[in-house]
Amino acid sequence: MDVTTSGPGTSPSPVRDWALVAAMTAAAHPAALGLGLVALGVLAIFRDVVFPATLSLPVLVVTAIAAATHRPRFPGHPIRPADEPELAALVRQVAERLGFRAPLLVRVTPQPDAGTVLARASGARTCVLLLGLPLLRRLTAAELAAVVAHEIAHQQRNRDRRTSLLLGARESLVESLDHRFRAPAAVAERLLRASQARSWSAELAGDADAAAVAGTAAVRRALAQLGPMSAAFHLLGEEWAAVLGEDGAYPDDLYEALDAALGDPHVARRMAAAAERDEVDPMAAASHPPPAIRLAALPEHPGFGWDDSRPVALRDADALRRRCVRDLVGSEADPDDLRPVRVLDAAPERFEGALREAGAQLAEVTGQDSVRRAVAVAADTVADGSWLRLARALDPEIGRLPPPVRTEAGRDVLVASLGRALSGVLLQAGWARASRWTAAVLVNPAGELIDVADLVEQAVNGNPAQLRALLSATGEPAVP
Template identity: 60%
Template structure:
């Protein structure tokens, strides 16, 4: 790249940062435009400068001085020699020569962030306990390698500000006062074009360090583990916290759920669908299929590809992480421990009768069968999005490009939950304690109700739902 081209690229990068920051705070942008208009009218700019500068500084300072929250349980070489040795070896192979610290965190994440220790610049690796428990040592090495590599590729000030401005713009999408969706989408896609190559380069470096099979397996598994943790683990902790309890076997239960033949495939399919459905270009990483296809081929380099990294203080770390998760929820000072695996399967699921009542109320029917029939008619005549917005008005407040996917999720959630409950009332047993969607029909076959409703909505043909209506009992909510 010639110097002139490099300067132009840098200028475009800074302009992109400025544009995303401005659109992330439309109220500030409107205020600035109003000041400029006042200056043009009154021909006296000095008073307005003293007005606008504090406002702009108030909003710019957090972006420039942002520091990550320092979380996690410190991991010392004397306590966990195998894990700290792995981290050191990965850093050495990448030529990452900064002083390193490591901390275990409760959630399934991995990140390398610049920190300061005793006045010296260091980097801290934050590594999620769910990943260390489930991934092989080679896969952990691959994840750590890609985080170090990404820091090497994207550690300059302009890229860091670009990422923060992009994050602010994504967060602003949920605000009532927000920039037009078309402008947000164009900026997100423009910034993504600068970020995605860095992600792919870090993936390639991780493959060179830990082997392609390791990074491939890690990228697949981390998405499934993360989805399970937030779909199940967050619900378990929140629901138990309402009664002053906490799940002492949280990670054991997550392992059991991920071993279920219906849970992991369903989560993987949901992750794939989310990759493909990104109408506003929000995703900061390329779709998983793109990342896997772009990986260069390298053999593994010495780390165990069959079992996790040994943790000598696994019980202590697990207890600390569970309590850290509990502290993030509103629970009593001394919550009581409860074993998830000893509780009834439906303990954490929304009341089917409450969901059915809402569907019946919106459709104006007095029975579950009639309400589901109305939903089927809405699919047939393509008015199901209106029904979904009536069920959850929040979907109508989203930016226009995101409404269709949100409405689909709402309708599938309501109708699928009601059908599953009605069939269980009719005697169809669950096939899994971890999901109420998969049922065993009277002939011994399996029916995934959520998958069925998704197919019905996407195809516009509700025939298969209508075929189930005679199976419903007289169950009704009045």
């Protein structure tokens, strides 16, 4: 069956869309599909007894698809217009400019993302707008208006049941890629590639609507910040929370520390690079086009008067910050059982445990008695092309991933492990941090700035010479 879907500039075929919805739902839930086939077999064997039940099968199928693809969630904290009038006014003005008439509620979440879910409130169909606190803290009012317009535009454009189910089924299939029992990778990849044009078309349409409402320049600036902001939250913020949690504490100033870290040019560059690596998409699972495509597709519109110099004023910003931090740490433990600690006041060395752990793990899986020798052995695996086996030893979960993504996942694991282990070796050898926020960029004894993470990435991509040179610079002999 040809499952290629219509492109952005063509009218989607209903038959093809419904076929994709059914196929992606089945692929996302293979166990349920097996039970369904068993049930159909039973119906076929005992058709004289239960034939009337078969009349309800179409209804059951549609209901099952809807249940599998529509899972509204309501994280975060509700915002009443009276409590945050400036934010409420911005959201209301954006909705008015889009002609969006449905009731609209706002909830603030801890993570740096945004979205909408549909719900029923007081018997009315209501759109719930989810806004991450990091966006409210870091985006100007104009940039925030662009994000809000993009999300509301999705609900404005994707009101038909078919589009909603198709995008929901696609999301379920993407989530299933991490499951132990999943559809064959070739099947999932073909379905995701067939539906990706519809998903990308929806995102580009949302960007165009956002530009028309908030101005093209605001959309560009918002897009430039979202990737690094998300990378910093997950790579730095989550590590701070994990390290402090082991000591019975939590990062009370998490968002302030993230703001400070993103203001460091070394961190900003590393987070931008991390966001670019996330664009690698061999399974066609990405629901959003790469930023370069999104920027190139933006129509030109002027700005529309929102403040482009600072964020929207929040009347109860400190209370929102405390609630979001407690939500994050409360997902693992009761916040009342933890003591608050300020990351900004902590020594950078407090968060170097990940360097030591990476070095110890690398030494263990390579069978070496020192981290430096383990790094040298890892460089050998890069040189002879056997590094993927080492990556799978470091993270056995790689073997459970769909085959098309294993190599890239293995590369990410090895780069992270090698980079942390090597930074630990160099710090012990007397090198200094270039930034308190990252050990990926160091200063050697001669005062030269060395991006260790870049060198390790180049090594794993096929050029281990500089990695060997760094090891030689520490003065210790390599492997015996």
